[in-house]
Amino acid sequence: MATNQDVLMKKSSFGGVSHSSGPERRGSRRCKITQLMRIRPSDPEKEHFEDLRGTVSVSRSGVYFYTTETGYELGMRLFVTMPYSYNPSAMSREYLAEVVRKDPMSNGMTGIGFKTLMEMSEQPSYSFGAGNQRK
Secondary structure (H helix, E strand, O other): OOOHHHHHHOOOEEOOEEOOOOOOOOOOOEEOOOOEEEEEEOOOOOOOOOEEEEEEEEEOOEEEEEEOOOOOOOOOEEEEEEOOOOOOOOOOEEEEEEEEEEEEOOOOOEEEEEEEEEEEEOOOOOOOOHHHOOO
């Protein structure tokens, strides 16, 4: 049976990219879930693009995904809406994020990792308690 250390140090590869077996640098655990997100550059000086992608791995402070979009650069700031839905009443949130990883892959795609910097918009909260009644 594998120990936690064995799992953290395990080598994995996807699309010809091997990840090193060095020590784990993430500050929080990651989950391998797929969640649709909408990504666009936050800098108006950069060429505009809109990328709709599914996540590969998500942690409390960052996301990793695969893309064919070529406009991503290390250090680039992004607006990220997740989970993204075409339904206008969906409970999605928008974040400011920064690209911290860019992995070219042999299949023509690129692995992108970003860290979330701050939440840009919050969902409205409603309270139906007695203290908030209008007079």
